[in-house]
Amino acid sequence: MDIAEVAKRSGVPASKLRFYEEKGLISSVGRQGLRRVFNADILERLALIALGRAAGFSLDEIAQMIGPKGKPNIDRELLESKADELDRTIQKQITMRDGLRHAAVCSAPSHMECPTFRRLLGLAAIGELGSNSTEKLSQKRRSNNALQRKNR
């Protein structure tokens, strides 16, 4: 298959395929002249990548998990910790969803007078909703970078 065929079959734009190849997430079996030639199993691999993204993994994490080629070595511990993270996110979102739902039908003259809304506001104020561990990580990475820049 050439890149256009893969794009069509998978719904993934060619630019993204090239990008993924550059990142080492996928690879072509060879070239016909300049043109990449892909094996059919690329489709499953792309699905795997999409799944990883949907689960909240970064491309780098996915690259680690599925390796440069062959069958993925997915660590069960990693899966569980991602599931846990997802679960925490879900709980927060449920809180938010219910809060929003209530606020939408609440009879209080202004949202500010609704106790439910105010409780939510309180949670938001102490950072109890928002920012999960992934975000904190990239936050940390950022400051580490800053630190390293400083120490040079």
Added chain:
Amino acid sequence: MDIAEVAKRSGVPASKLRFYEEKGLISSVGRQGLRRVFNADILERLALIALGRAAGFSLDEIAQMIGPKGKPNIDRELLESKADELDRTIQKQITMRDGLRHAAVCSAPSHMECPTFRRLLGLAAIGELGSNSTEKLSQKRRSNNALQRKNR
């Protein structure tokens, strides 16, 4: 209160406060020399902003909702549609979480041989997990921008 005080009380860094002011999300009551002076109600406003962010609103959306000053005019329809969106996200995440959880304990020799995992893979392949309406919107905005650039 000066900016440091607000930062301390709210946990929001001064740089973010200046940024929010620039964006019109908050405003200081005046200046002492160069220095911004904030009224105490800034704290509630910041909580409101944090809440909006946690609910998945962009800063621009929040700006629209809470207006340049005074009490927010939050549209109930908007709240409901955000709640619905959140709900769809939650459903997908529950699917993912359960899938991950299962994969983590699945006895199949490789994840690829596990029907549950493969079902998930199938969903990912057709884009059924991933990308919610918000992402699609910014996607659309991006292409609109590209279009406009082209048409200039």
Added chain:
DNA sequence: GTACAAGTTAAAGTCGACTTGAGGTCAAGA
């Protein structure tokens, strides 16, 4: 009265995941 910590601005940088653009190569069809 002077040093200095803490404020100020405007511009540039960061992060991840891509997309876009410019300029080049090449096989196939008219």
Added chain:
DNA sequence: TCTTGACCTCAAGTCGACTTTAACTTGTAC
């Protein structure tokens, strides 16, 4: 033979939400 049009590479741009940096200005404590 010549022209497309699909592919190629590499660099630069995009998006949102901030942070960082550089170059000032000030209120305040000594």
